[in-house]
Amino acid sequence: MALVNETIIDKNGYKLHIVPTDKYKTITLMWKMKAPLKEETITKRALLPYVLQGGSEKYPTSTDLRSYLDDLYGASFYVDLGKKGNYHVINFTMEVANEKFLKESESLLERAFSFMHEVLQKPLVENGSFNQDIVDDEKRSLKQRIESVYDDKMRYANARLLEEMYKDDPYSLHVNGRLDDIDQLNASNLYQYYEQAFAEDELDLYVVGDVQADQVETMADSFLQFTARTPQLADASSSSSQPAEVKEVKEKQDIKQGKLHIGCRTYVAYKDEDYFAMQLFNGIFGGFSHSKLFTNVREKASLAYYAASRLESHKGFLMILSGIDSKNYEQAVAIIREQLSDMKDGKISDNELEQTKAVLRNQLLETVDTARGIIEMLYQNVVGGREITIDQWLEAVERTTKEEVVSAAGKVEMDTIYFLSGTEGE
Amino acid sequence: MEKIAFDQLQEELFYEKMDNGLEVYVLQKKGFNKTYATFTTKYGSIDNRFIPLGKDDYVRVPDGIAHFLEHKMFEKEDGDVFQHFSKQGASANAFTSFTRTAYLFSSTSRVHENLETLLNFVQEPYFTEQTVEKEKGIIGQEIRMYDDNPDWQAYFGLIQNMYHHHPVKIDIAGTVESIADITKDHLYECYRTFYHPSNMLLFVVGSVDPKETIEFVRANQGKKDYKEQPEVKRAFEEEPEQVKEPKQVRQMNVQTAKCEVGLKAVDTNLQGKELQKREAVMNVLLDALFGKSSPLYYQLYREGLIDETFYYDFTQEKGFGFAMVGGNTAKPEELAERVKQILMEASAGKHLTEEALQRSVKKKIGSFLRSINSPEYIANQFTRYAFNGMNLFDVVPVYESVTLTDVMDTAKHMISEDRLSTFQILPK
Numbered sequence: 100m101a102l103v104n105e106t107i108i109d110k111n112g113y114k115l116h117i118v119p120t121d122k123y124k125t126i127t128l129m130w131k132m133k134a135p136l137k138e139e140t141i142t143k144r145a146l147l148p149y150v151l152q153g154g155s156e157k158y159p160t161s162t163d164l165r166s167y168l169d170d171l172y173g174a175s176f177y178v179d180l181g182k183k184g185n186y187h188v189i190n191f192t193m194e195v196a197n198e199k200f201l202k203e204s205e206s207l208l209e210r211a212f213s214f215m216h217e218v219l220q221k222p223l224v225e226n227g228s229f230n231q232d233i234v235d236d237e238k239r240s241l242k243q244r245i246e247s248v249y250d251d252k253m254r255y256a257n258a259r260l261l262e263e264m265y266k267d268d269p270y271s272l273h274v275n276g277r278l279d280d281i282d283q284l285n286a287s288n289l290y291q292y293y294e295q296a297f298a299e300d301e302l303d304l305y306v307v308g309d310v311q312a313d314q315v316e317t318m319a320d321s322f323l324q325f326t327a328r329t330p331q332l333a334d335a336s337s338s339s340s341q342p343a344e345v346k347e348v349k350e351k352q353d354i355k356q357g358k359l360h361i362g363c364r365t366y367v368a369y370k371d372e373d374y375f376a377m378q379l380f381n382g383i384f385g386g387f388s389h390s391k392l393f394t395n396v397r398e399k400a401s402l403a404y405y406a407a408s409r410l411e412s413h414k415g416f417l418m419i420l421s422g423i424d425s426k427n428y429e430q431a432v433a434i435i436r437e438q439l440s441d442m443k444d445g446k447i448s449d450n451e452l453e454q455t456k457a458v459l460r461n462q463l464l465e466t467v468d469t470a471r472g473i474i475e476m477l478y479q480n481v482v483g484g485r486e487i488t489i490d491q492w493l494e495a496v497e498r499t500t501k502e503e504v505v506s507a508a509g510k511v512e513m514d515t516i517y518f519l520s521g522t523e524g525e
Numbered sequence: 526m527e528k529i530a531f532d533q534l535q536e537e538l539f540y541e542k543m544d545n546g547l548e549v550y551v552l553q554k555k556g557f558n559k560t561y562a563t564f565t566t567k568y569g570s571i572d573n574r575f576i577p578l579g580k581d582d583y584v585r586v587p588d589g590i591a592h593f594l595e596h597k598m599f600e601k602e603d604g605d606v607f608q609h610f611s612k613q614g615a616s617a618n619a620f621t622s623f624t625r626t627a628y629l630f631s632s633t634s635r636v637h638e639n640l641e642t643l644l645n646f647v648q649e650p651y652f653t654e655q656t657v658e659k660e661k662g663i664i665g666q667e668i669r670m671y672d673d674n675p676d677w678q679a680y681f682g683l684i685q686n687m688y689h690h691h692p693v694k695i696d697i698a699g700t701v702e703s704i705a706d707i708t709k710d711h712l713y714e715c716y717r718t719f720y721h722p723s724n725m726l727l728f729v730v731g732s733v734d735p736k737e738t739i740e741f742v743r744a745n746q747g748k749k750d751y752k753e754q755p756e757v758k759r760a761f762e763e764e765p766e767q768v769k770e771p772k773q774v775r776q777m778n779v780q781t782a783k784c785e786v787g788l789k790a791v792d793t794n795l796q797g798k799e800l801q802k803r804e805a806v807m808n809v810l811l812d813a814l815f816g817k818s819s820p821l822y823y824q825l826y827r828e829g830l831i832d833e834t835f836y837y838d839f840t841q842e843k844g845f846g847f848a849m850v851g852g853n854t855a856k857p858e859e860l861a862e863r864v865k866q867i868l869m870e871a872s873a874g875k876h877l878t879e880e881a882l883q884r885s886v887k888k889k890i891g892s893f894l895r896s897i898n899s900p901e902y903i904a905n906q907f908t909r910y911a912f913n914g915m916n917l918f919d920v921v922p923v924y925e926s927v928t929l930t931d932v933m934d935t936a937k938h939m940i941s942e943d944r945l946s947t948f949q950i951l952p953k
Binding site for chain 2: 102120121122123124125160161162165166168169170171172173174175194195196200201232236239240243244246247249250251252352353354355356387388389393394397398401402403404405422423424450453454455457458460461462464465467468469470521
């Protein structure tokens with residue numbers, strides 16, 4: 100039996116993905132809207148879902164809307180934003196209890212579909228505009244959300260690294276958009292964008308839980324209807340290129356710990372054959388607590404509490420991150436460079452390769468134990484334009500050889516070193 | 526081996542107390558790939574004055590030692606325990622709280638091997654002067670990371686406002702200065718006192734056969750020679766009911782201000798069913814006042830005092846407890862006043878209605894059902910509940926038993942001006 104059984108059905112304007120499983124006591128619905136990252140639309144996209152969850156025709160205030168959810172056995176509903184390569188994704192997630200575990204006979208799933216329909220298709224609109232109060236409140240919240248990135252130094256350093264590394268590339272845009280755009284947004288131009296997004300975005304709905312596919316399809320048909328569209332592709336030509344030399348950017352703030360974030364280009368994405376080799380590269384290099392970065396920066400040199408690498412699946416981007424004392428900057432960078440060149444030179448033990456395969460396999464299997472994990476794994480196929488099942492994923496990891504990992508390592512190039520230095524230990 | 530069935534939830538819990546005193550619980554989760562196990566000692570950051578095993582007098586150990594010990598458990602003569610786990614396809618971790626130190630792994634294969642690694646590494650300490658010194662650099666960076674984290678600073682700042690003496694006010698990791706004093710002898714002393722099986726609990730949840738798992742643990746423990754050990758004697762100073770400071774402000778390198786209001790708990794000797802009821806009532810009370818569906822939340826949001834980071838939380842264990850309400854805000858002073866005012870009004874019965882109560886109860890039950898999809902939640906919370914004489918799987922009936930009178934009585938009993946405190950983080 101396959102680990103995850105996904106049925107994909109073409110609906111009017113969207114794809115319906117159904118994953119029946121009896122693992123959970125709840126049913127999860129996730130609505131995804133994808134469009135290319137663009138300066139002109141990013142801030143509107145960041146504001147839109149929050150305005151929609153601020154009230155609808157039937158539930159005009161957030162109190163009405165939240166009360167309805169509470170009465171629905173504390174159904175959870177939230178919106179968030181993501182960046183997948185050069186695409187921006189808006190998520191609406193709802194989780195309802197399965198009535199089997201409650202003293203309740205009515206179908207909560209049907210009510211969940213009806214609620215999704217309300218929020219997505221029946222917003223609170225007056226004379227071709229959203230409700231002014233909701234838009235004003237959410238503009239204020241969005242400003243605060245963008246400003247608070249500065250307060251979390253790890254997130255701040257991530258954002259700054261991307262700005263420096265991808266100067267003329269939309270990938271440098273932040274998921275929450277740009278502070279300076281917010282004042283120009285209003286109830287009317289945001290409503291226009293709402294209509295545009297629902298007409299043009301690539302739309303996907305995932306339903307995961309103890310459900311029957313035919314029942315879900317019937318509910319989808321009766322509650323969610325959109326017009327057909329051809330999804331837009333992100334413009335690959337706008338991608339920036341690598342500098343001749345590794346760029347070094349230093350910034351100083353009144354903080355206790357320095358944040359070292361190094362951006363690398365991998366030139367390998369989900370759609371490529373050597374994607375799995377790159378996953379293994381990342382695992383051996385810095386993905387886990389047995390990895391080279393953790394072992395050498397933390398355990399041996401005692402320089403850091405965390406030292407890791409993360410791979411972005413669609414952009415060909417890998418980030419190294421560590422929190423260190425500013426006085427140890429040179430030493431930390433030297434150790435990291437050494438680990439990268441060891442990877443390129445093939446200094447990888449059989450043990451490291453086998454450990455990494457084992458934990459990657461484990462990580463994957465654990466990911467598909469959660470509904471959100473299943474959805475995010477499957478959505479990679481939509482974004483990457485390549486159909487890979489979870490079982491194929493596992494096989495591909497198992498098959499990958501050391502030579503293939505070394506060859507993937509050969510493609511990884513350090514691009515930008517960003518250091519947010521602290522004032523401590525200087 | 527005992528079997529405890531929870532019919533409505535369709536869950537079965539298996540339990541056995543080993544001869545050496547270790548309590549073992551196993552919950553099978555059908556359809557899951559993963560098995561998650563926690564091995565937890567009832568020993569946390571607050572246990573800093575106690576009579577060490579075999580001694581007669583109380584000692585006071587350096588701040589941050591329980592957490593330091595947690596780090597050092599992973600290093601052995603033949604290397605790092607993380608390496609063993611990853612060879613076996615598992616990911617391992619640990620955490621230290623006020624009252625517990627937990628070691629854990631999750632894996633989708635070779636569960637018995639991983640379980641054996643977990644039991645053995647926690648039951649075989651290995652500390653040397655050299656490895657203890659090396660760890661100080663790593664933990665020093667962990668502390669620095671939290672120093673720069675405004676949420677953590679606001680959380681501890683508020684606890685420090687509320688508590689005069691109780692060690693809950695000490696940061697779990699200690700300070701760079703306090704950990705400098707830690708030696709391998711300290712670690713052995715704490716280890717021998719608190720890591721006896723009779724002070725510990727093992728919880729295994731996931732794709733396991735309960736009977737085989739319990740047999741496996743029994744065999745493993747049977748090979749180890751533990752002598753009976755009396756319960757650890759801990760000492761705490763008398764703590765006044767009133768807060769220490771009504772208000773403090775700290776400036777940090779941030780752009781957004783934060784404001785948190787704390788309510789210091791009374792009756793901190795409560796355990797078992799009484800504590801479970803108190804927690805449920807307090808959560809319902811706070812949700813009725815500050816939850817996203819409350820009219821007050823809407824007002825505060827509309828007035829620009831809060832954003833989506835606004836939250837409430839209540840926690841109580843033996844000896845300490847507090848409610849916290851707050852989040853990011855453009856107007857910290859105004860928010861503090863409003864939250865305090867709302868709490869004082871609630872103590873006089875205002876804002877509390879049957880309708881709000883029913884909604885909050887439903888919401889809490891739904892949220893519990895979501896939570897028990899998560900093996901991590903089950904293991905960690907079950908252990909916390911068990912150490913306080915409560916049962917995680919009673920959450921639904923306890924919530925269903927909450928009445929409006931309970932909520933009003935508790936509001937009146939708990940909330941008082943001199944038990945309120947605020948802590949603000951302001952941009953420099």
